[in-house]
Amino acid sequence: MRDSLEHADLVAFATSRGGVVVCTEYRGVAALHRWRCGRDHEFEASPRLLIHGGYWCPTCAPTVNDTSGWDWVEQASVDPLIARFHRSGS
Ligand SMILES: [Zn+2]
Numbered sequence: 548m549r550d551s552l553e554h555a556d557l558v559a560f561a562t563s564r565g566g567v568v569v570c571t572e573y574r575g576v577a578a579l580h581r582w583r584c585g586r587d588h589e590f591e592a593s594p595r596l597l598i599h600g601g602y603w604c605p606t607c608a609p610t611v612n613d614t615s616g617w618d619w620v621e622q623a624s625v626d627p628l629i630a631r632f633h634r635s636g637s
Pocket residue numbers: 584585586587588604605606607608
């Protein structure tokens with residue numbers, strides 16, 4: 548895979564999810580980088596997993612089998628991507 552990302556892309560991506568990339572240096576699409584979501588959870592993941600794979604904070608993300616419900620309103624309050632499509636009551 549051609550590695551055409553740079554640190555500015557990581558910053559832009561994290562911002563689009565309401566978070567930040569903690570690492571100040573880009574080390575490759577498959578390398579672990581440190582991130583913080585809008586609810587202050589820190590986690591490590593590669594840019595590939597997040598940007599190409601569509602994942603974000605593992606603490607905020609619900610699992611497929613999670614029956615405890617998920618607070619979309621809370622998520623939308625910190626994550627611009629969720630907020631963009633979230634409709635209250637749905
Ligand atoms: Zn989180």
